[in-house]
Amino acid sequence: MNADADAVVIGAGHNGLASAIVLARAGWDVVVCERNESPGGAIRTEEVTLPGYRHDLFAANLNLFMGSAFFAEFGDDLARHGFSVVTAQRAYGSVFPDGRFLGVEQDPEATRASLAQVDPDDAEAWEALHARFAAIAPHLFPLLGVPLPSVAAVRGLLRGTRALGRRWPLDLARLLAQSPRELFEEHFVSPEVQALCAAWGMHLDFPPSMSGGALFPFLESQASAANGMALGRGGAGTLIAAMVGLLEEKGGEVRCGAPVDRVMVDGGRALGVQLVGGERLRARRAVIGNVTPQALFGQLIPPAQVPDEFERRVRAFRHGPATFMLHLAMSDLPDWSASAEARDYAYIHVAGYLEDMDLAYVRAVAGRLPEHPTLVVGQPTAVDPTRAPDGEHVLWVQVRQVPSAIHGDAAGEIEARSWDEAKEPYADRILDLIEAHAPGTRDKVRARSAWSPADLEAADPNLVGGDSLAGSHHLMQHFFLRPVPGWSRYRTPIDGLYLCGAATWPGAGVGAGSGHLLGQQLTRSRTRRRR
Template sequence: MNTFDAVVVGGGHNGLAAAVHLSRRGWSVAVVEAGAAAGGAVKTAELTLPGFRHDVFAMNLSMFAGSPFFATYKDELVAHGLRFLPVSDCFASVFRDHTYLGVSADLDKTLSAIFAISKKDAVAWRDMVERFRADAPHIFALLGSPMPSVAAVRAVVSAWRKQGVAWLADTARLLLATPRDFLDAHFHSPQVKAMLAAWGMHLDFAPDTAGGALFPYIEAMADQSFGMVVGDGGADTIIKAMCGLLRAEGVDIRLRSPVVEIETKMGAACGVRLADGTRIGARRAVVANLHPQLVFGSLLPPDPGRAEFDARVARIRPGPGTMMIHLALDGPPSWRAGEPLGRFAYVHIAPDLTMMSKVYAEAASGLLPAEPVLVVGQPTAIDPSRAPEGKHILWVQVRALPSAIVGDAAGTIEARDWDRAKEPYAERVLELLEQYAPGLRSKLIGRAVFSPLDLERENPCLIGGDNLSGSHHLDQNFIFRPVAGYSRYRTPVRRLYMCGASTWPGAGTGAGSGFMLAKMLAGSAKGT
C-alpha cells in the first residue's frame, strides 16, 4: 500500500488548490478522482460537434483570477499554461421592450448607458463604485478568512478602525438584506434593479430572500472595477495548469479511481480504498473535496457517536436545480435589442423582479417555471478559438428549476421525471431565446442538454442538479456552512477534512476553501 501525507479525494479546483499548497509545503500528496478528467464543475469538452469547446459547468473565472490562491501561485500556473482573456463588456440584461442595459469595464460606457435611463441612477452607480473601492479590501478580507477565526476578527477590527462604526453597521445590513431592499435603497430605475438582481439568481437568491444582496453587489462592482475574465480556450485552463504544476511537483494524480471507502483507525482517517481494491494510506490528512452527504452517507462506516452530526449533514438543503443547454451555431445570435448585445460575456433574460420572484416560487413548489430565468453565456464573443471559424457557441444556464417535478406552471408538459421532461423543457427555453434573438433556431447546428438529473449524473456532488452544493441562504452560510460547528473544514473524524462548494466560502471558482484548508493544515495561516 502506498502511503502519503495527504490524500485528496475529488479533483475539483478546490481539491487541486489544496494539493498544490500542501505539496509546496513539503507534504507528499495523492489526488484521486473518479472521473476521466480532473476539474469537478470546471470542465471544457466538445459536447455538440467536433471543434466546438463548451464549458460544461462554470464559465466565469474572475473569482479565480482575483483569488489569494492565484496571487500566491500565479507565476507557476502561468508557466504551466494558464491563460485568461479579459472581457470588455461583462454582462447585460434584456427587457421585454427589447432594450438592454449592460455593465462594461469602461466606467464611462456603463454610466452613459445608465444615464440614458436615469440620471439619478447614473450618479448612484458612480457613488457605489467609489464606495466599493473602500469596501472591497475589507469585504474580501472577511470572505477570504476561515469562519470563524482570528483572521476574520482582525478583518472586522481593521475595517472598524479605517471606516468606523457606521460602515460596520451598513455592511452588516448589506449582509442581511434582500436584493430588493438593497436595490430599492440605491436605485430608481426598474432596469438597473433587474440587471443587478439577476446575479442573485446565479445562486439561490430570489429578490426577496434575506442575505441575497451581497453577491449582486460584489459581482457587479467587481466587474465594473476590475473587469471579468474567461479562460483562453476554455475554463479548464485553470485545471490543466494546476494538474501540470502538481505533476511537476511529483504529486500522484489518479483518474478513473472512484473511492468506495474512507478508512479509519481508532477514530481517525488513515486512507482510502478504491473501487478496484487499491488502498492508499494517509499519514496526516484525508481531504474530501466532495459534498458532505456523499462522504458521510456512503464513504464512511456508520458510527453511533457521530449520529447527531450525520443527521445534520443529511438535512443540508440543496439550492434549486439547474439545466445546462449548450448550443453550436452557424453564426452569432441576432439579438433584437441590437448587435452590440452580442459582445457581452453574459446576457440575462430576467427582465424584472416580479418575474424572478415568480420563477423561484414555482421551482420551490416543484413546478417547471412557465418563463424561466436564462443566463446566456457568449464565450465565442471573447474567445473565437472555441469554435471553428465563423461558428459560435452559446452557454445557457436555466435558473431556477425543481429537482423533483410535481407539475408544470404552464400546464403543457405532462412528464414528471427529468428524463422525459428535459427535451420539452429545452424547447421552451429555445422558444424564449427565439423571442429575444429571432432566427436562432435556423442557426442551430448542434445542442447538448443537461437536466438537473443529468448534472448529478455527470458530477455526483451536484445533488438534485444543485450547482451550488447546498443553498447559500443565511442558515447555511458563514458559520453554518456546511453545518453549525464545523465551518472550519474539520469533521468529527480526526484527520478527515472537507473542502469544496459545500464549505465556506461556498460556490464559485475562487478556490477559497481548498486554499484556506491547506494553509491551516500546513501551519502557514497566521491567526486562523
C-alpha cells in the same frame, strides 16, 4: 495493492487540487483520487456538440479565481502550465420584455450612458453605489480568504472599521441581512436597473425577495463593472489542466477512474481510503474529502462513526434548486433586437423584472417547471474565438432555477415528469425565450446538447439533484455556519479527516478558497508542532 501517502484527496475538483498543490509544495506526498476519467469536477471544457466547438459544461466565470489568494500565490506557475484568461470589457447586460437593453462595461462612461437611457438619476445612483463598492471592497474581499470564525477575520473587520469608520460593522451587518430587492430598490428607481443587478443573485439561490441575499449580487454586479469578466482562454478547463500539471511538477499524483469506496477509520482516526475494487491507499497525515457533507458522512463513512448531533446536522444540510444547462454550436452569435452591441457582452441575462425572478424561484422550489426561468446566456466566443472553428461560435446557457424533481409545468405545456423526457421540450422552451429577444437564433444553431439536473449529478455527484452550488447559501447555512454549525474550519469529528469544496466556506464559485485555506491550515499546523 496497498500504497502510502502523506495525504489522500477525494475528488479532483479545483478546491481539491488547490489543497493538494499547497501540501505538495510543503513536501507532502499527495495522491488525488477522482472517480471520473478526467479531473475538474464542475470545471470541464468539452466538445459536446460538434468537433471543434469547446463548451464550458458547468462553471465559466473566473473572476473570483483571478482575485483569489491562491492565484496570487501560484498564478505565475499556472501560466507556465498554459493557463491564461481573456477579459471581456463588456461584462454583462440584461434584455427586457419591452425591448430595452442595459449593459455594464469596464468603461464607466459607457455604463452611465446605458443606464441613463432608462433613468438619468439611476445612472448617478449607480456611480454612487459603485463608489461605495470601491471603498469597501479592499476590506470585504480579503475576508473571503480567511477562515471563519478566526482571529484573522476579526482583525480584518477592525482594519475596515479604522478605514471606514465606526458605522462600518453596522453597515456590513445591514448589507448581510438585506434582500436583493431591498438593496437595489433602495438605490434605484427604474425596474430595469434593479433587475440588472438583482439577476446576479439568481446565480446562487437568492431570488430578489430573499433576506440575506444582497451581498453576492452587490459584489458581483460591481466587481464585473470594475474588472470586466475573466474567461479561460480556450475554456475554463485549461485552469484544471494547469493545476494538474503544477501538482505533478511538485511530485503529486492525480489518479482518474479511481472512485473511492470508503474512508478507512479506526479508533476515531482516518487511516486512508479504499477504492472500488479493493485497493487501499493509506494516509499518514490527512484524508481530504472534496465532496458534499452527505457524500462523505453517509456514503464513504457510516453515520455511526460520528457523534449523533453532528450526523443529524449533516442530514439537515440543504441543497438549493437545480440548474439546467444548454450548450449550442452556432454559425453566428444571436442578434439581440434590443441592441446590436449586446452580442459583444460576455453574459446576457434574460430574466425579466424582480417579480419574474421571484416567481421563477417559487415555481422551482414547488417542483414546477418555470414558464419564464432566469437565463444566463454566455457568449464566450465574443471575446475568445479559440473555442470554435473560424467564424463560428458557441453559446453557454445556464437556466436558474428549475426543480430537481418535476411535479408539474407552470405553463401547462410539458406533461413529462421525468427529466429524461422533459429535457428536450424544456430546451425548446429556452430557445423560444432567446428567440423572442433575438429572432433568427434558432436558424443559427448547428447542434445542441441539453443537460438536465439529473445529467449534472451524473457528471459530478457533488451537484446533488442538479444543485450547482453544492448546497444552499441561505444565511442559516453560510459563512461560519457552513457546512454545519461548529465545523466551519474544514475539520471533522474524525481525527485526520478534513472537508473542503463548495459545501464549505467560502462557498460556491471558482475561487479555490476552501482548498487553499485547508492546505495552509494543514501545513501551518505541522510547522507549529515541529516548533
